[in-house]
Amino acid sequence: MRNLFKSLVPILLIISMIFSLGIEGISVDNPITENTIKQGETLTDPPKEEVKENPKEETQIPQQPQIPKEPDKEPQNPQDSESTPEPNLPEIPTKPENPKEEVKEDPKEPDIPKEEPKEDPKEEPETPEEPKEEIVEEEEEIIEDELAENIPPIAGEPEIVLPDFYYQEMMRPSLLTSGLTDTIEVDKTASRVPGCRTYEVKLDITGIPQKAPVDVVLVIDRSGSMNETASSNPTRSRLYYAKQAAINFAGKVLGPNGIAGSRVSVVSFSGPSTTTGNGAQNQASTDLGLTSNLSQVTSIINNITAVGGTNTEAGFLQGKSVITNSGNPSSNKVLIMFTDGIPTASNGNRYGPDDPTSHNNHTRAAYTAGQSIWPLADVFTIGLLQNMNASVKALAIDTLTKAQNKGFYNAPSAQDLDQIFTLISQQLGYSATNAVVVDKLGDNFELVLGSLPAGASYNSNTREITWTPGTIVEHSQLKYTIQAKSSFQGGLANTNEYAKLTYKDINGNQGITKIFPKPSVNVPAPLKVSLTDANIKLTTLITLGSGTDPNGENYMSPITGGDGNGTYTYEWRVVGNSTVISTNKNPTVNLSTSPTQYELTVTDSNGCKAKAIMTVEVKGAITITKQVLNPKGLNIDPNQEFDIFLNGPNGVQYVVSLKNGESKTVENLSLGNYIISEIVPMNYKNKSITNANISLNLTNLQSQSIVTNELDNGGWFHDDDIRENKFKVGIVSVPLRQVIIPKELEEVKDGLEKND
Structure with a gap:
């Protein structure tokens, strides 16, 4: 029973407190009391329902969203806690005059005022409400984690203002300036370099830069990371220094000491607002088209705010559209891309990753978009690449380097941006634009592959090098290497058939040409050596x-x-x-x-x-010896020759004619198997052949054979004529055998020939 009573005491105390407040607490004229009641309502449901029954209380609800305002406005107060903001709540009712702003920021917040404990210190022990505050904060953090590059801006950053001097009027002639002097000159040389009959060829284009009209498109990164503080000044953001540099640059171009007839456009870009979003072209915008109004340029740049990811591709393509639609083909075109990081999105592709270390869809789309502008304009890129690890920074540098055709600048700090923009502004004067060189190699030479730099290409069918230097400021040079063809026997030769420059001069005249000289070189004879079998x-x-x-x-x-x-x-x-x-x-x-x-x-x-x-x-040898036996003691003809056949590999046949007692060596025989045979003449019979089958090989390079005959008949018709019958084997004509023709047969033969 005692335990039951103890458990009822808190409930009875709460009910007593509610009734002691009475109807007074619900009065519209007492907002503090109303807050106290709502704080109590978070403990039990019945009191909450009683409060809602009073229609007057409903009119007070719009005032309550002021309560969550304070934790958002004063997060940097060291006395505040992100997880337990209750200590700030007692002060909030003193500022009820601004409720509408809070309702717009977060419609979920009207329930939070119920936790205001100021009027009744007895409510301070109601710590069970703290977990609810923590839950709300955790939900907000989860939403923030899904935001891309979610970095809040630095409050209180001033606008950038140029001195009045920059806004003084200057004489602005028409966009097409005339009366300037064309100073373009060309030269071409060739010299020996290491390598067999190899030469380095140089084409030089020079000129004196002059202040002719230029259209400049400033493409500025406004992704959320631009809100990060500058490394050396925590009261200023990266975006602040980017704005400052861009505005100062515009002053140098459009101010009284600028380039008459020039114009500046402002393009800005970000990316998806969340980490699950896709890149799209509408994440870049043309904030200001080409204009010579410095005040407008300054105002537009000052109004840029940073939020979202980094879709660098969209920025390049938006700038390209401004150049394409400039409406002034005579002026030089320049695009300056500034970004503080690596692309995290691209058109049609989902956000991420934040820190890639190898090229992906976003980086490739970015530099490809930059390269697509090269035929239209000079492209400069600037990177403020801080707080990156080495691999990510190297990839960012490579991306921006690939995207430009006039220069990449890596800013050591945000404060260095102004100096970089100044350096670029000093390159806006030029001598010629739209420069293209076609150089055809001489017939006696070929291009050494890999010797052409970026911006030049080679057509092996026409043997022409095409180089596109674009805008000539003071000097542009092309270097490549050629080598004499192996078929060229040496002597004086021209390195090329022709080389021609076509460009638009400083006065806007297109199609002006200059012819390069044709250098000649003395080529030594090719190296030669020969071997015999x-x-x-x-x-x-x-x-x-x-x-x-x-x-x-x-x-x-x-x-x-x-x-x-x-x-x-x-x-x-x-x-x-x-x-x-x-x-x-x-x-x-x-x-x-x-x-x-x-x-x-x-x-x-x-x-x-x-x-x-x-x-x-390797060649071998076989020695053949002829031997005649005469067991019957007959008369042996000492002039009798015997034909012995030596048949070797691949159908090769040798015929050796020997007399009794003679030997002969057959040399230069290919290695392989040989067979020795004989056609025995009349009056003789074959007695024996030693080594009739011989194998010549690396261990048996020399061999011999003895061919033995026996005289079987003493002979007849000794007064008959002897004739040789020959035939050809391969390319060797050898006697086949000796034939004895009796006189009687000779007479018959003669008679047959007469009848014919």
């Missing part, structure tokens, strides 16, 4: 190059031509194999059974190369 007899070793002749190079010819100092390097390879088997001039190698081809590469001190091939084959 070698047949190696009865050995498996060969010294390539010099061979066995100490007084000459019987396999390698003398080296001629080239443009070195007479020293050479050597590389020997087996044909079909890239492995270098020796770097000696005369290496000794072991040979194989089959013929081997060796390739020699000779290189001189300036890189010229010559190649030659030789075939090396």
Whole structure:
């Protein structure tokens, strides 16, 4: 029972408090009491329903959104707590005069005034309400996490104001200035550089810059990160210094000492407002079209505010549209892109990542958009790349470098932006625009691949180099490398057939041309060397190059031509194999059974190369001996010749004619299998052939055979004539055998010939 009573005491106390306040607490004339009641209503539902029954109380609700205002307005007070803002609540009822602003900021906030405890100190122990405040704050943080580059602006930053001097009137002629002097000059030279018969060609365009009208588009990053404080001045943001630099730049172009007839446009860009949003072109805007009104430019730049992600592609494309629609084709066009970070969005692609380390859709879209402007305008890029790790910063630099054709500037700090914009302003004077060079190579030369810089291209079909320097300020130069063709035997030659510059002069006259001179160079003869084939007899070793002749190079010819100092390097390879088997001039190698081809590469001190091939084959030998036996003691004709056949690889046949007791060696035989045979003449019979089958190989390079016959008949018709019958085998004409024709048959033969 005692425990039950203890549990009822708090409830009874609350009910007593509510009734003691009575109807008075609901009066419209007592807002503080009303707040106290609402604070109590957060504890139990019944009192809350009683308050709503009074229609007068409903009229007081619009005043209550003032309560959440204070934590938002004074977050930097060290006495405030993000999770427990109750200590500020007692002060809020003293400022009820501004409720509408609070309702617009957050319609969820009207319930928060219920926690005001000021009038009754007894309400201070109502700490259970603190978790509700924490929940509200946590929900707000989750929403903030989804905002892209969500950095609040620095309060109290002043507008940038130029001195009155900049707004003085100046004489502004028409946009198409006339009467200026065309100062463009061209030159072309060629000189020897390291490399075989290699030359560096330089084309120079020079001029004296003059102040001719220029249209400048300032493309300014207004992403949320631009609200970050400057590294050396915590009271100013990056955006402040960007505005200051851009306005000062506009003053230099449009002020009294600026460039007459020039105009400036202002484009700004951000990106998706949330991290789940997509990039779109409408995230960039033309805040001010091309104008010569410095006051308008200053005002527009001052009004730029920063919020959202970074869609650099949209900024470039928006600036491009201003240039395309400038309405003044005679003036020079310049676009200056300023950003403080890496692209985090691109058109049609979702936001993120914040810190990429390799190119993605956003970075590629950004620099591609920048490059699309090159034919129309000079593109400068400026990066304020602070608080980045090295990999992200390197990627940001590469992106902005790829996007420009006139210069990328990496600002060390926000305060350095003004100096960078000043440097660019000093480059707005020019000598010519729309400059294009076409240079055709001479027939005796070819371009060394990779020697052309960005902005130049080569057509191998027409043999023409096209270079687009665009705007010429004081000096533009193209350098590339050519090499004499291997088929050119040397001598004096022009490096090109023609080179022509086409441009728009300082007075706006398009199609002006200048012809470059044609330099000539004296090209040395190509490096040459040759090798002869070698047949190696009865050995498996060969010294390539010099061979066995100490007084000459019987396999390698003398080296001629080239443009070195007479020293050479050597590389020997087996044909079909890239492995270098020796770097000696005369290496000794072991040979194989089959013929081997060796390739020699000779290189001189300036890189010229010559190649030659030789075939090396090991040759063997077979010795054949003829022997006639006469067991019957018959008369042996000492002049009788016997034809012995040697049949080798690939159908090759040799015929050897020997007399009794003679020997003959057949040399330069390819390795392989050989068969020895004989057609035995009349009066003889075959007795034997030793080694009738011989295999020549690396271990048996020389062999011999004895062919033995026996005299079987003493002979007849010794007064008959003897004639030779021959036939051809391959390219060798050899006697087949000896035929004895009796006189009787000779007479018959003669009679047949007469009848014919």
